Amino acid sequence: MADIKLKAQKREITGRKVKNLRKEGLIPANVFGKKTKSVSISLKKEDFESVFSQAGETGIMKLTLGGEKEERPVLVQNVQKQPVTGEILHVDLHQIVLTEKVTASIPVELSGEAPAAEQKLGILIQNVSEIEVEALPTDLPERFVVDVSKLENVGDEVTLKGISFDRNKVKPLTDENLVLAQIEPLAEEEEKVVPPVEEGVEEAVEEGAEAPAEGEETKATEEGEKLAEGDKEEKKE
Secondary structure: OOOEEEEEEEOOOOHHHHHHHHHOOEEEEEEEEOOEEEEEEEEEHHHHHHHHHHHOOOOOEEEEEOOOOOOEEEEEEEEEEOOOOOOEEEEEEEEOOOOOOEEEEEEEEEEOOOHHHHOOOEEEEEOOOEEEEEEOHHHOOOOEEEEOOOOOOOOOEEEHHHOOOOOOOOEEOOOOOOEEEEEEEOOOOOOOOOOOOOOOOHHHHHOOOOOOOOOHHHHHHHHHHHHHHHHHHHHHO
16 A cells, blocks of 8 residues: 555644634544654544545554654544534544554455345344454554355354454454354244134124224123114014
């Protein structure tokens, strides 16, 4: 990867007043490191977005602060965004030492098509989106690629142990048996349970009449019996 350069200016504005920087197209940020005192800086929004799209959180950026001659090697540690608009609100940059190992979260991406999912035998589930690792900054992988083309049956899975990368240089900080992707059964359709129709109500339902509410059925039955007895008396007369 070619050198990725980023320019910034030191800033004095802090707290709630940083919203004024955003109105000017600037992003408030901080640079910190194990052997570096934290520095408040501001980044041009367009410049950072362009650079971040290339480097992500694993690519080394060469940061130049106004007034400094030496470049600072940094990694993007955290990007805080507005949850609704996605606007970048703040950035943390981790200044690193190229000869010292760092920890970083590496994104996990699926590759290929899972036969079991294509044949609708099951559903492909990605269980993990990132894996935390330890490595020298220059050895950090851009991503972990998970090939799902061999997932042919329900229950098939790909673990961290099953993907290839240089384990001599990159040490995962999690169990190698961690399941990254798997095929799960299709969700069974819930059976529609039709409640039984009580005697005396069935005919009314068939004729389009409303079924009596609970407690009214007994009353209706008693009235019906009285009417029936009245009809019998009339016939006798």
